[in-house]
Amino acid sequence: MSASDEVKAGDVPAAEAAGGAGGGSVDEATGVRAADVEVEASRVVRIVAAVVLIVLSGTFLVGVFDIRSPKGFDPAGPRFFPLLVTSAWLLLSIGYLVEGLRSPRAGSNADRSWFEPVSVSALLVLYALLVVPLGYMIATALLFFAAARVLGSRQLVRDIVVAVVLAVVVYVAFTQFLDISLPEGVLGL
Known part of the structure; x- marks a missing residue:
C-alpha cells in the first residue's frame, strides 16, 4: 500500500x-x-x-x-x-x-433560486400570447430554444436544431395523425 x-x-x-x-x-x-x-x-x-x-x-x-x-x-x-x-x-x-x-x-x-421557474412561467405566458400571431411552428421552436437557454444549455446550434425538430415532430403528429389544426401564423402551414 x-x-x-x-x-x-x-x-x-x-x-x-x-x-x-x-x-x-x-x-x-x-x-x-x-x-x-x-x-x-x-x-x-x-x-x-x-x-x-x-x-x-x-x-x-x-x-x-x-x-x-x-x-x-x-x-x-x-x-x-x-x-x-x-x-x-x-x-x-x-x-x-x-x-x-x-x-x-x-x-x-x-x-x-427563483430565476428558472419564474422565467419558464414567463416564457409559457409569452408563448400563449404569440402562438396565434406567429403560428405554432415559430412560437413552439422559440419556446423550446428559450427554455433550453433558461435552463442552462449553452450549445447554441444543438438548441436550435432540437427546438426546430421537436416543433416539427409535434406539428406533424397533431396535424397528420390526430387531425388537429394548429395556428398557422405567418408561415401559413
Whole structure:
C-alpha cells in the first residue's frame, strides 16, 4: 500500500467538515451546504410547477364542459376523452404538489433560486400570447430554444436544431395523425 492510499486519522474529520456527511461543499461565508441549496431550490421548483399544472388542468377541465355534444359524456362523444385526460392530469398534479410539500426542507439560510421557474412561467405566458400571431411552428421552436437557454444549455446550434425538430415532430403528429389544426401564423402551414 502506497503512502497516497493510506488514510490518515486526522484527514477524515477535515473531509467531513468540508463536505459534511451528506455531501456537498460548505460555503465558508454563510455556512450553508451546496446540497441544502439544491434541495430547497428543487423543492420550490416542484411546488411552483405543481401549482402551475393544477391551474392549467383546472382551466382545461372547465373548458371540457364548454364542449357542445348531444351525446353528453358518452365514451363515443367528444367530451369523454378530454374529461378523462384532464381529470387524470388534475389528480396527478395534486399528487405532485403533495409530494413537493412533503419533501425535506433545507436550512433557513438557504439561497433560493427563483430565476428558472419564474422565467419558464414567463416564457409559457409569452408563448400563449404569440402562438396565434406567429403560428405554432415559430412560437413552439422559440419556446423550446428559450427554455433550453433558461435552463442552462449553452450549445447554441444543438438548441436550435432540437427546438426546430421537436416543433416539427409535434406539428406533424397533431396535424397528420390526430387531425388537429394548429395556428398557422405567418408561415401559413
